[in-house]
Amino acid sequence: MGCGLRYFNQLIQAVGLLLVSCNTQAEPLRVITLSPSLTELVYAIGAGDTLVGVIEGSDYPDDALNLPIVGNYHSINIEVILSLKPDLVLTWASGNSKQQLNRLSALGIASFSAQEGRLDQLPQTLRSLGKRLNHEHEAEQGAQEFERELQQLRQQYSQQQPLTVFFPISVDPLMSFAPSSWMNQQLEICGLQNIVDTTPVSYPILSWEFLLLENPELIISNDPIYWQRYPQLNAVQQQQFIHVNPDYLHRLTPRTLLGVRSLCEQADIFRKKKRLQTL
Incomplete structure (x- = not known):
């Protein structure tokens, strides 16, 4: 009887852990982007449904026009960002104010910083975003397509x-x-x-x-x-x-x-x- 009860309790715990794991994976991230380019990249890897706020100028694809604006190139509105309760803020390392980004960090808001690198570094940015937003397959497809097209253009021109x-x-x-x-x-x-x-x-x-x-x-x-x-x-x-x-x-x-x-x-x-x- 003791063994059976112990087995039952272990089974309940295992099922409980499985449910927690599934819920964690299924729960969508709440993402904010602080550049129009990053907004495009999120949609490009099929993660547009995670977005809850974008920077001014995020006009592609059309769905981005329906999202709340959290600021512009010159400044971001911390209060609006906090009201949207993001799990993650995507930033450009060289394009956003370090002072404001430090404030977000001090408030406990996680961020992912993308570098404005070379054209041939964009596939890696896509892959990194895909991993962070649980869209690795779509990101890998987009990265490989970009690499093929870039190589073809270089060879031709x-x-x-x-x-x-x-x-x-x-x-x-x-x-x-x-x-x-x-x-x-x-x-x-x-x-x-x-x-x-x-x-x-x-x-x-x-x-x-x-x-x-x-x-x-x-x-x-x-x-x-x-x-x-x-x-x-x-x-x-x-x-x-x-x-x-x-x-x-x-x-x-x-x-x-x-x-x-x-x-x-x-x-x-x-x-x-x-x-x-x-x-």
Whole structure:
């Protein structure tokens, strides 16, 4: 009888542990993202249903537009974040205020920090997020697809005849990025040469005199009308503008490669045009 009772108690404990384990795994995380890129990444690995709050500018996919806003690029609202009772806050190591992130940590809110690295580091970020959010299978699929597409683009375009290009992030002030920035990799993949040389600043403010002196062959811009005020530029004289959805090229997400492919294909048209002109 004693053995039977002891066995019964052990069985009840085992079932209890199993139930606790199942409930723990089934219980959804409550996640907040502090950059539009991270919002996209969470959806990309199939974990969008874990999101309870996002940063301003999180507009993809459309479901993200229905989520509470917890702040913007300049600051986050700690009170709103606390009211959403997150289990995890996803941050960019170089994009969010350390002071505010330290405050979140002091309040006992767990965080996961992603680095703004190189394009070929994005698959690892996807895998890490997948592991943290219990979506490893979807994350692995997305990571492998990204790696295949990135390799294919490099093989197809990176060794093509180089063209000089200017890629403004803003025009007032005139700002672009240095070769050290991850965004420069998009140009390298397409066989394009950034007119901004090596600088100690990743995103330098430039002078218009510098632009006129460097005189790029191509300009990446969705507003070619603006540039007509500078007819002395080669790119304006030849009307050689590349138009790409800025969200593709400014956010490090799987959609970035859609932008890179469009960038490469348009650059190749101008490359062939230049080749014909030299015959």
